Amino acid sequence: GVWRQTRALLFKNCLIKCRTKKSSVQEVLFPLFFLFWLILMSMMHPHRKYSEAANTNLGMLDTSMLVNFVIGYTPPTRMAREIMKKVSSDNFEDGIITEEYLSEEELQEASAFKPSNFVGVVFNDAMSYQLRFPDSVAMSSIYMESR
Numbered sequence: 001g002v003w004r005q006t007r008a009l010l011f012k013n014c015l016i017k018c019r020t021k022k023s024s025v026q027e028v029l030f031p032l033f034f035l036f037w038l039i040l041m042s043m044m045h046p047h048r049k050y051s052e053a054a055n056t057n058l059g060m061l062d063t064s065m066l067v068n069f070v071i072g073y074t075p076p077t078r079m080a081r082e083i084m085k086k087v088s089s090d091n092f093e094d095g096i097i098t099e100e101y102l103s104e105e106e107l108q109e110a111s112a113f114k115p116s117n118f119v120g121v122v123f124n125d126a127m128s129y130q131l132r133f134p135d136s137v138a139m140s141s142i143y144m145e146s147r
Contacts, residue, residue, distance in 0.1 A: 068097065068117060069096050069097065069117050069119075070096075070097045070098075070099060070114060070117060070118045070119070071084065071087070071088070071096060071097070071098050071099070071118075071119050071120075071121060072098075072099045072100070072101055072107050072110055072111065072114075072118065072119070072120045072121070073098065073099075073100055073101070073107075073120070073121040073122070073123065074100065074101040074102065074103060074104055074106070074107045074120070074121075074122055074123070075102070075103070075123065076100040076101070076102065077123065079123070079126050080100070080121075080123045081100070083123075084098045084100070084121075085098075104122055107120045107122065107132065108120070108132070111132060119131060119132070119133060120132030120133075
C-alpha cells in the first residue's frame with residue numbers, strides 16, 4: 001500500500017525532473033546565485049567596528065553661543081515637559097528658552113518664522129525623538145548599526 005504509492009510518487013517526480021531539465025537546473029542554480037550575490041555584497045560593504053573613545057575632560061561649555069536659544073517640542077505630554085524642564089534648568093540657567101507646541105505642524109510653522117537658533121524636538125514616545133533643524137530632520141542614532 002503505502003510503500004507502492006511512495007515509490008510511484010518518487011518515480012513520477014523523477015520523470016518530471018528529467019523531462020524539464022531547464023527548470024530543474026534553475027531551481028538549483030538561482031538560490032546559489034543569490035547566495036553568492038549576498039556574500040559578494042557583504043564583502044563589498046563590511047561591518048565597521050569603531051573603537052571606544054577614551055574618557056576626556058571636554059572643558060567648560062561655551063554658553064555664549066546659547067544666548068536666546070529656542071527649543072520647541074511637541075507633543076506636550078507630562079514626560080516631554082519633565083525632560084525639557086530638566087534640559088533648560090539643570091544644564092543652562094540662562095539662554096535656553098523652551099516652547100511647547102500642540103502639534104508637529106505648529107512646530108514646523110514656528111521653525112519657519114524663527115531665526116536659525118531654533119531647534120525642534122518631536123517626541124515619538126518616552127524613549128525616542130527626532131530633532132528638527134530649520135531645513136532638515138536628524139534622527140537620534142545612538143544605537144544605529146551599519147547597513
